[in-house]
Amino acid sequence: MPKVPLAQIVTHCDKILRTAEIGDYDGAVNGLQMENSGHVTRIAATVDASLATVKLAIAAQADLLIVHHGLFWSKMQPLTGKKFELLQLLVENNLAIYSSHLPLDAHPRLGNNAQLAEALGLKNLKPFFFSHGQNIGLKTFAKISRAELAKRLERATGAKPKLLPGGKEACGRIGIVTGGAGGELKQAAAEGVDTFITGEGPHWTYALAEELGVNVFYAGHYATETFGVKALAAELAKKFRVPWEFLDHPTGL
Numbered sequence: 001m002p003k004v005p006l007a008q009i010v011t012h013c014d015k016i017l018r019t020a021e022i023g024d025y026d027g028a029v030n031g032l033q034m035e036n037s038g039h040v041t042r043i044a045a046t047v048d049a050s051l052a053t054v055k056l057a058i059a060a061q062a063d064l065l066i067v068h069h070g071l072f073w074s075k076m077q078p079l080t081g082k083k084f085e086l087l088q089l090l091v092e093n094n095l096a097i098y099s100s101h102l103p104l105d106a107h108p109r110l111g112n113n114a115q116l117a118e119a120l121g122l123k124n125l126k127p128f129f130f131s132h133g134q135n136i137g138l139k140t141f142a143k144i145s146r147a148e149l150a151k152r153l154e155r156a157t158g159a160k161p162k163l164l165p166g167g168k169e170a171c172g173r174i175g176i177v178t179g180g181a182g183g184e185l186k187q188a189a190a191e192g193v194d195t196f197i198t199g200e201g202p203h204w205t206y207a208l209a210e211e212l213g214v215n216v217f218y219a220g221h222y223a224t225e226t227f228g229v230k231a232l233a234a235e236l237a238k239k240f241r242v243p244w245e246f247l248d249h250p251t252g253l
Contacts, residue, residue: 001041001042001242002041002240002241002242003039003040003041004039004040004041004240004241004242005038005039005040006032006035006036006038006039006040006064006096007038008240009040009064009098009236009240010031010032010098012236012239013031013098013100013232013236014031016107016110016235017030017100017103017104017107017110017232018103019031019100019103022102022103022106022132022133022134023102023131023132023133023134024101024102024103024132025073025101025102025132027072027073027074028070028072028073028099028101028102029070029071029072029099030070030099030100030101030102030103031098031099031100032096032097032098033049033070033071033072033097033098033099034071034090034095034096034097035096036063036064036094036095036096037094039063040063040064040096040240040242041063041242042060042061042062042063042064042242042243042244043062043064043065043066043233043236043237043242043243043244043245044056044057044060044062044064044065044066044233044244044245044246044247045065045066045067045229045230045232045233045244045245045246045247046065046066046067046229046246046247046248046249047067047068047069047222047225047226047229047249048067048068048069048222048249048251049065049067049069049070049071049097049099050086050249051082051085051086051089052249053065053067053247053249054086054089054090054095055089056247056249057095057247058089058093058095060245060247062095062245063094063095063096064095064096064097064098065095065096065097065098066098066100066229066232066233066236067097067098067099067100067229068099068100068101068104068112068225068228068229069099069101069225070097070099070101071086071097071099100228100232102131102132102134102136104228104229104232105136105137105177105178105179105228106134106135106136107228109231110228110231110232110235111227111228111231112178112179112224112225112227112228113136113137113138113176113177113178114138115227115228115230115231116156116157116176116178116197116224116227117138117140117176119152119155119156119227120149120152120153120156121152122140122142122174122176123140123142124140124141125138125139125140126138126139126140127139128175128176128177128191128193129175129177129181129184129187129188129191130187130191131184136177137175137176137177137181138175138176139173139174139175139176139191139192139193140173140174141172141173141174142171142172142174143170143171143172144170144171144174145169145170145171146163146165146169146170146171146195146215147169149171149174149195149197149217150163150217153197153217153219157219157220157223157224157226158223159219159220159223161197161217161218161219161220162217162218162219163215163216163217163218164205164206164209164210164215164216164217164218165209165215166206166208166209166210166211166212166213166214166215166216167194167195167209167213167214167215168194168213168215171194171195171215172194172195173192173193173194173195174193174194174195174196174197175188175191175193175195175196175197176197176198177196177197177198178198178199178224178225178227178228179198179199179200179221179224179225180198180199180200180201180221181198181199181201182198182199182200182201182202182205182216182218183201183202183205185201185205185208185209185212185214185216186208186212188214189212189214193214194213194214194215195214195215195216195217196214196215196216196217197216197217197219197224198216198217198218198219198224199218199219199220199221199222199223199224199225200218200220200221200253201216201218220252220253221251221253222250222251222252222253223250226246226248229246230246233246
């Protein structure tokens with residue numbers, strides 16, 4: 001079985017994702033979050049780094065776990081209880097964690113938005129939705145009915161999307177920002193889209209969608225963000241000739 005230096009994989013990820021250049025939320029820590037003994041023989045990918053997914057990665061005999069939502073989102077907390085259990089499992093099972101949040105969202109080929117757009121059959125994509133110093137989403141012009149777009153979303157994600165039918169039945173200017181961008185609906189509309197695809201959003205966005213005349217599809221925060229980690233892990237597996245698998249741990253949100 002191939003044995004690849006962890007540092008070599010991390011350097012490659014940081015380079016192609018432009019980890020040091022892409023802005024992000026203060027709590028996000030993009031890049032290598034947990035080391036192992038220094039080598040990788042098997043890669044696992046999942047959306048969230050949690051005690052449950054770490055256990056899945058250990059069961060899969062992975063020594064590198066690629067995630068979108070990493071271990072750190074707030075100030076350092078005491079390493080007790082479940083946090084200690086998670087850390088102990090990582091150390092005892094030689095499992096490294098590499099996390100990429102907005103750098104993975106924004107990637108023009110491997111990113112969540114690019115991969116979802118491809119799955120939906122959308123082309124001629126343009127940068128969209130400025131956030132933390134760069135555009136992280138994509139938009140395009142495509143004449144398609146709301147009903148057809150809903151069907152494509154369900155096929156792509158495996159989950160039926162929630163539609164806020166604030167706009168016309170015929171969609172034309174479609175924007176995509178995976179994850180939890182529903183609260184930024186006004187920004188999306190201001191950037192010229194009549195249909196906004198994201199993962200989830202607050203209750204009050206229903207009325208706002210009607211006021212703005214915009215269709216909104218909430219296709220699931222988890223469901224819209226499985227794409228990037230899969231694409232990145234597949235890219236690494238091909239380049240470094242190591243096996244990989246996706247660990248599905250859906251939240252239903």
